Amino acid sequence: MGSCAHHDFIPVTLCLVLSPMKLFAISDLHLDHRANREALQDLPAFTDDWLILGGDICSSPRHLREALDTFCARFAHVVWVPGNHELWVDDRDPFDSSVAKYEELVEVCRHSGVSTPEDEYPLWQGPGGTHRVVPLHLLYDYSFRPGSVAAESAVDWAVESGVLCRDEYQIDPGPFASKAEWCRARVDYSRHRLRECSDGTPLVLVNHFPLRYDLVRTMRIPRFSIWCGTRATEDWHREFGASVVVSGHLHMRCTDYRDGVRFEEVSLGYPRDWRRERGIEHYLREILPGPAQARYHHAGPFWQF
Ligand SMILES: [Fe+2]
């Protein structure tokens, strides 16, 4: 686009043809599954485009390193946020806690030139206008639950329905006393940084977990919602001036609109959640410039197949 700007006689439409730069997003690649790893090798190059990786890419630093090699060779820039699977630790891991593992994954990303929630938020300058892309690592605090359920009883309430997220025994929040405390610290840190960078540039907010409770659609296991986000971010799309909010985790690909802001759930998912014959490229969601259709004030879900 930069070179086009110097030639006033070139029509805008031609500029777009010459510079078809796009911002894509995908999450929940779950590369621990061999079928997903193999499919990734068939992904073509999108040389001028950027890619957002929305978490649950894999659970081991080695797989993350390999995945980033693949993505960095195919995209102009990559932005990463962790999912819950990235934070899993067990006795065989060299990490003291999930917090230590997260710090190691940030270093893996930085080594590849990939933007993380700890880095300066990159500026997208392309079709759709200048946007600040904001990777977030916010976790959850069990507040996505009915008001009648006390915070201390949230996990028991979910277990009563036969649901227990593996995070309960594989995410170690130390030195924080609990995952809810780690979440609170992440929310405070991110809110502070968002206020600091607020200059009217529209944002693309990226978080593994949905920012709003009403977008958590866990129909078959409704009480799983407690492991899906925090009510603290319910209004961040308006408070910080987002154009688009990107999340994953639910493995239910869809687009919603709230207050005129587009919310994109961009999961690929386990091998059962997507169709191999379509290739992973079919599941890359275009975030910018985005869909040509009119924006809605409040609508969705528009399921993405
Ligand atoms: Fe996932």
Ligand SMILES: [Fe+2]
């Ligand atoms: Fe997840």
